[in-house]
Amino acid sequence: MKRIAFLVAMSLTAALGMAQDVPQQWTGTWATAVVKSDKQRMPASGTDLSQSSVRQVIHASIGGKRMRLQLSNEYCTVPVEIKSVYVADWKDSCDIDAKTARYLTFEGKRNVTIQPGKAVYCDPISYNLKPLQRLTITINYGSGLPEVATLHDGSRTTSYIIKGESKPKTKFTNAEKAVHWYNIAALEVEGNGNSIAVLGNSITDGRGSTTDMQNRWTDILAEALQKKGKDIGVLNLGIGGNCVLWDGLGAAAVKRFDRDILGQKGVKTLIIFEGVNDLGCSQDGVQTATKLIESYKKMATKARKAGMKVYGATIMPFKGHDYYKPEHELGRKIVNLWIRESGYFDGYIDFDKLTRDGKNPEALRKEWQEDWLHPNAEGYRIMGEYAAEVMESCLGQ
Secondary structure: OHHHHHHHHHHHHHHHHHHHHOOOOEEEEEEOOOEEOOHHHOOOOOOOOOOEEEEEEEEOOOOEEEEEEEEEOOOOOOOEEEEEEEEEEEEEOOEEOHHHOEEOOEOOEOOEEEOOOOEEEOOOEEEEEOOOOEEEEEEEEOOOOOOOOEEEOOOOOOEEEEEOOOOOOOOOOOOEEEOOEEOEEEEEEEOOOOEEEEEEOHHHHOOOOOOOOOOOHHHHHHHHHHHOOOOOEEEEEEOOOOOOOOOEOEOOHHHHHHHHHHOOOOEEEEEEEOOHHHHHOOOOHHHHHHHHHHHHHHHHHHHHHOOOEEEEEOOOOOEOEOOOOHHHHHHHHHHHHHHHHOOOOOEEEOHHHHHEOOOOOOOEOHHHEOOOOOEOHHHHHHHHHHHHHHHHHHHOO
């Protein structure tokens, strides 16, 4: 009997060991593209975030029972000291549901130091993250911080900053407000899921959407897919002012592609929706269009090697904006014709056809535009719902 009991115990131990060796599968439910800050984007109350608590709000796309957060210090030359980080369900404005608060750990400890140029993941935690919910992430910073932070500039979402270390029941009522995300980079849920990553500029980042309403076109896409019964994550990797070919606000898309797209977890589909800034700032629209097409090809090839399907989105009209010149418009037409007819992509989303004025097709429809380059909230709603229809049709094949 002892011999049998010993063999059973050994078998169980081996089975548990094998289970632990199985790699965890992660899928992105939220992500953002980080950039280097400047002092204008730091809190007005001080030169940095030292000895402060920052509460940030994000909009998840898919849910899960276990999750992990990525923090980034990629663009700084000194470490970032963090005392603790806790997550909680959002209630309203800066208020959280304290009963849901969970402290994160990093290799078993609440504190973590992120080295220059690096990113870290917290230990996986159990958490009932619901699809489309708003989640708060509160970071208590230590004393050692860079004067400027690694951040995402256009969060379209208010972050709340107070001095000192906060706890889940601490009130942020008189907090300083900033419309940036500091150091947070990605949230992933456990499971062999499926996400769509969107590489874009300010139109994807949400310029013209409503602050704190989570109504960028990618938010609407995530909501529409859930309504259609498609449990698919949507990751917004847009940066305002970003170009495909040249560095601007954030590295050029061709440079940041490996980090911002190939570095995401669980992505099965890529949408490339970028190029208007390249054309609008160019000296030669035709030459720029040719370079854009070559860059699209290179990025699509990389994505396919990583197992993704790749969709192109046509560049929307911009007549009425400072970007508009006949040579820029010619470049836009060349790019859009190639996206529609080359067959290089697995499919395309025709935002140009959707949003253009029927009587003046080089301009956006008046009722959907904010400044003749960016849509307004209604324009983003139309774009997101249309993109969901296209994705549902393509992903169902």
